[in-house]
Amino acid sequence: MPLCNYCTVFVKELLTTPRLKTRDGLGDPDNSTLSHHEHLPKASDLPAYARNCSLCALFMQDVKAEASYSKKDIKETLGNLPSKLTLLGGDWFSDRVNLYRLIFTTDPVTTNRFFRIYKNPDDSSDVLKDLFSSPPFLPGSEVSFSWIQKCLNHCITNHEHCKVAISGATLDDVPLLPTRVLDLQIAQGESRIQLVESSGSRAPYNSLSYCWGQQKKKWLQTTRANLKQNMNSMSIRTLPKTYRDAITVTRNLGVRYLWIDALCIIQDDSKDWSQECQKMGQYYESARLVIAASGAKDPSEGCFLQPSFLPKVVLPLYQDGVAVSSFTVELSADSEDDDPCNSPLHERAWATQEWWLARRTVHFLRAGLVWACNAYGNDEVPFAVSDNGCSRDLEMYRDWDIIVNNYTMRSLSHQSDKLAALQGLANSLQQTNQDKYVMGLWARDLPRSLLWLTGIYNYTERIEELTRFPSWTWASVHGNVIPWKMENIAEDSATLYGILDETRKLSIEAHTVSGIIAHRHWNCVDNMISQYTLTHGARDVISPEAIVDDDEVHIGWASFDEAYDYGEHTVNCLCIVEDTPQQTVTRKPPERGEQSPEKQKRSFHCLIVEPVEDDELQSDIPAETWVPTFRRYGVAHIVKAFTENELNQSLVYLV
Structure with missing residues (x-):
């Protein structure tokens, strides 16, 4: 035409x-x-x-x-x-x-x-x-391997940024191997590989990042029953396609060792799994290259995906008015086919730390390959077409909020892995700031970091599998969590005295304020407080509920952890952080001989809590030293005029 x-x-x-x-x-x-x-x-x-x-x-x-x-x-x-x-x-x-x-x-x-x-x-x-x-070239073709090798060589030679870990430590080009790795160069020939124990050896290796898929499908894994057999040798033909493709890529890059979690961790050995989980972040951070099967939904689909047919047209190329050659114009692929951030692997929670920690990643997608490394945006990167998802220059607590927000939008096959899937990243960050990591939060960021909000990207609820986590950590809810963006923060109102590790109980001293959830005040817009001081204008926060005092005066807004209609009821709030002091409010003129108590309008960011029975934990404690115990079920922003004597701090436990 x-x-x-x-x-x-x-x-x-x-x-x-x-x-x-x-x-x-x-x-x-x-x-x-x-x-x-x-x-x-x-x-x-x-x-x-x-x-x-x-x-x-x-x-x-x-x-x-x-x-x-x-x-x-x-x-x-x-x-x-x-x-x-x-x-x-x-x-x-x-x-x-x-x-x-x-x-x-x-x-x-x-x-x-x-x-x-x-x-x-x-x-x-x-x-x-x-x-x-x-x-565009087909993934798995010779030209694709040459392109990856070209990207890798350029990065190793030119990118100083890709030689530094998040902790600031220099990453070794010949790192310690993981506890177990797959040896791809064994005497039995190319059709077989062997699981080997590294015993402290050093060598370059690649790691695989991929979707496990539905747990009903049992892909080949290393267990106590087949460990000895796998350490003898494994036939590549018995492996799912994603593993086979990763082996092909690694061999074509001249790398001998490959780490795949399902094969290198003993899956039914809880002790081995726990030990390796602590090291998993290091395995991705130290890898020469992370091979990401980003376009595959499970291990059966592979890295080398069949590209979708895209409409195209061949056009003449003119020089000085004469057609001298031709070129092709082709419809670009859908974003889920060419963008790692819209891929199936991006939905997997475990991939959060894998992508943040990896210094170099090649993403295999239906539309082709995407190279990403830590130098993107910091150096001349001829090949990079995607950010690695992170910055080496972290603002610790702010960026942790961002990580948690992103992480909790992703899916986990086992909700009990909620903290385990971020442990490797937390370990690396811990080396950066020497802070104590406690149940998904950082000790020096407490008590402020207790004030997280639940979002509406997915249904938020507390499920049985997460009851192992205390209510004060974001890990206790199933669903998206977002940071509470606060302005004009003056100081922490509450004092944290300790974290009782055995009971996972926080000992905290705070002001307590009560109010009533009143649906009929949903559209409150008086001069006391706007709902947007709670949501900070965010559209992804569950719509807050109005809080009034006993005189039905609007004093704030509440947002609950679960998307559930609690009805009109009294809420108890622990004041955690206070805004910049508000103006002084004076009552009507006093009667003759009376003092005029001044009230100062105070603004608090609070936890909404409910009392819990703690007889078992405090059974041996004398009544006079008994401490009330609470469980969190939401957050609130309270602005109210208080006299000096109306705010008293009390010691409580949070579980």
């Missing part, structure tokens, strides 16, 4: 793009736009042009597929304003840039439609040599 006049003008102007001719600003990934081009005078005419123009037909295919509208709806959506084409550059090097992507834009549509541009594999024209990106 030929091109319309408008697309012909665009194609003929391609090589006249000023930045391609002058090399102005090349090598700057933040300035990747090469040129803008007018397309159709009225975007609504696209369906008509698509009947006789191959490039317009490609644009039209994407519009139809994305919108799934009727013809009338498509015209209305496209609008009568001009459509535009934008060229982007990619594959950044110091001396050149390749044409990489074409964007088709219509107004008032705000969504850009992306198309990849690349040279044809069989075209050896000098015109195309340094101009177009190479065509």
Whole structure:
């Protein structure tokens, strides 16, 4: 199919793009736009042009597929304003840039439609040599292994940032091997591998990050029953495809050892699993390369996924008005096919620490490969197309809040692993700040860090499997947890006296305030407090409930840990953190001879708690030294005028 006049003008102007001719600003990934081009005078005419123009037909295919509208709806959506084409550059090097992507834009549509541009594999024209990106290659092909090796060599040689752990320690290029690893070079030949104990040996190794999938499917694992057999040798044919593909990648990179958790940890030995869980973060951080089967939902799918068919069109390339070659424009893959952050593996909670700690990762996706390393954004990275998900320069407690928020949006096969799946990352961070890690929180960040909120990304509840964790840690709820963003914090109102490790009980002294949950005050907007001081404007927080005092005066807002209708009831609040002192409030003029008690408006961020029976834990304690015990079930923001004598601190236990 030929091109319309408008697309012909665009194609003929391609090589006249000023930045391609002058090399102005090349090598700057933040300035990747090469040129803008007018397309159709009225975007609504696209369906008509698509009947006789191959490039317009490609644009039209994407519009139809994305919108799934009727013809009338498509015209209305496209609008009568001009459509535009934008060229982007990619594959950044110091001396050149390749044409990489074409964007088709219509107004008032705000969504850009992306198309990849690349040279044809069989075209050896000098015109195309340094101009177009190479065509996408299949994962598992020889060219893909060469690309990974190229990325790896460049990173090892040039990226100082990728040689440093989160703790600041230098990562050894020849690290200690994990307790057990798979030896891929054994005497029995390439069809077999062997599980070996490292016994303190050093050597480069790769690690595999992947989805376990449904636990009903039992993939080959190392157990006490087959440990001896696996340490003799294993047939590669008995392994699921993801393991086999990871072995292929590792061998092609010239690395002898590979760590796969299911095979290198004795899965039915709780002692071995617990010991290895403590080291798991180190195994990913010290690996030469983490192979991420990001596009696979379980080990049967593999790393080398069959790519989806994408519409494309081959166009002529003009030089001085003469067609000298050709190039391809192809619809970009869906985000879940080419973006690790939208992949099945990104939904797995264990992958949080694997990605944060890995210094280098290659993601295998349906649309191809994505390289990520810690130097991205900090160094010239010609190959990197994705951030590794982390920064080496952590602001400890703020970033831990972000990690927890991200982590709790992901899924776990066993909720009892809630803290275990982050333990490796916590161990690395502990080396950074020398703080004590307590049930998902940091000691020096207490008591502020007790004030977490539950979000609405998934249903939040307390389930039986999580009763092993105390109510004051975010690990006790099943669902998304977000940090409480507070402004104008003056100081901690509560005093933490200790953490009783055996009972996982907090000993804390705090002011107590009570109020009543009143649904009829849902729309309170008086001058006391806005609900947005609790949610901080976040749309992902469960809608708060109004709190009133005995005189039905609005004094604050509550957000409960579980999405449950508690009805109108009295709430007890422990004041944890106080805002900057508010203004003084004076009562009406006193009667003759009376003193006028002044009240100061105070603003507290609180835990909502309920009393629990603690007879077993305090059975031997005399009545006069008995301490009330509470369980958390929400948070509140209270703003109320208090006299000096109305706020008394008392010692309580939190369980």
